[in-house]
Amino acid sequence: SQKIEQNSEALNIQEGKTATLTCNYTNYSPAYLQWYRQDPGRGPVFLLLIRENEKEKRKERLKVTFDTTLKQSLFHITASQPADSATYLCALINQAGTALIFGKGTTLSVSS
Amino acid sequence: DTAVSQTPKYLVTQMGNDKSIKCEQNLGHDTMYWYKQDSKKFLKIMFSYNNKELIINETVPNRFSPKSPDKAHLNLHINSLELGDSAVYFCASSLIRGVMNTEAFFGQGTRLTVV
Numbered sequence: 001s002q003k004i005e006q007n008s009e010a011l012n013i014q015e016g017k018t019a020t021l022t023c024n025y026t027n028y029s030p031a032y033l034q035w036y037r038q039d040p041g042r043g044p045v046f047l048l049l050i051r052e053n054e055k056e057k058r059k060e061r062l063k064v065t066f067d068t069t070l071k072q073s074l075f076h077i078t079a080s081q082p083a084d085s086a087t088y089l090c091a092l093i094n095q096a097g098t099a100l101i102f103g104k105g106t107t108l109s110v111s112s
Numbered sequence: 113d114t115a116v117s118q119t120p121k122y123l124v125t126q127m128g129n130d131k132s133i134k135c136e137q138n139l140g141h142d143t144m145y146w147y148k149q150d151s152k153k154f155l156k157i158m159f160s161y162n163n164k165e166l167i168i169n170e171t172v173p174n175r176f177s178p179k180s181p182d183k184a185h186l187n188l189h190i191n192s193l194e195l196g197d198s199a200v201y202f203c204a205s206s207l208i209r210g211v212m213n214t215e216a217f218f219g220q221g222t223r224l225t226v227v
Contacts, residue, residue, distance in 0.1 A: 034215065034216075041220075041221070042220055042221070043116075043202050043204070043218030043219050043220050043221050044155070044202075044216075044218050045218070046215035046216065046217070049215065087153065089155065091216075094157075094168075096168065098160060098167050098168045099145060099157045099160050099168055100157070100216055101157060102154075102155040102156075104152070104153065104154050105153055105155075
């Protein structure tokens with residue numbers, strides 16, 4: 001069955017450093033991969049979508065890569081700030097193409 | 113204007129009761145979803161509706177039933193509530209059937225506590 005893994009439950013870094021989050025998937029060949037941010041007590045908010053034919057996508061300080069051979073996506077936040085502290089979720093469309101399935105998320109804490 | 117709104121934000125109820133959570137989206141989207149986020153923060157799909165048609169149902173007990181009076185609303189009814197139903201329930205919507213190449217918009221969540 002489809003499986004999405006975000007290897008780290010928690011990641012602690014210092015302000016100004018680059019945060020790198022990992023998403024791996026198995027038994028699956030998605031055409032798209034999405035990243036969401038979730039703050040405590042709030043719903044997930046869409047950040048970026050990357051297609052299988054795109055190696056890399058950028059948005060301001062965010063960068064996402066998608067390696068279909070390794071079945072992996074990396075999510076980078078450069079020049080991290082305390083305001084970037086949140087849980088980041090990787091999401092893929094299910095095989096039926098009817099809904100997103102999510103990884104368990106990585107909680108990022110950026111200390112000043 | 114809130115794109116996806118759900119009410120109530122908090123719901124505390126006793127075991128055995130029946131309750132409903134309402135969801136409305138003003139984005140003109142075709143598809144709406146219900147997700148459950150458990151105590152371990154794992155977000156799992158429960159239902160989705162496309163043009164009033166249920167298109168998925170992921171091993172959810174039949175005590176849970178989605179009701180969609182129109183394209184902008186997808187309410188969640190839960191009968192005979194159990195302790196294990198305590199979780200945060202999120203409503204979401206997307207522009208087209210499935211979310212293959214479009215983002216999903218989520219409500220703020222309803223924290224259900226069954227005592």
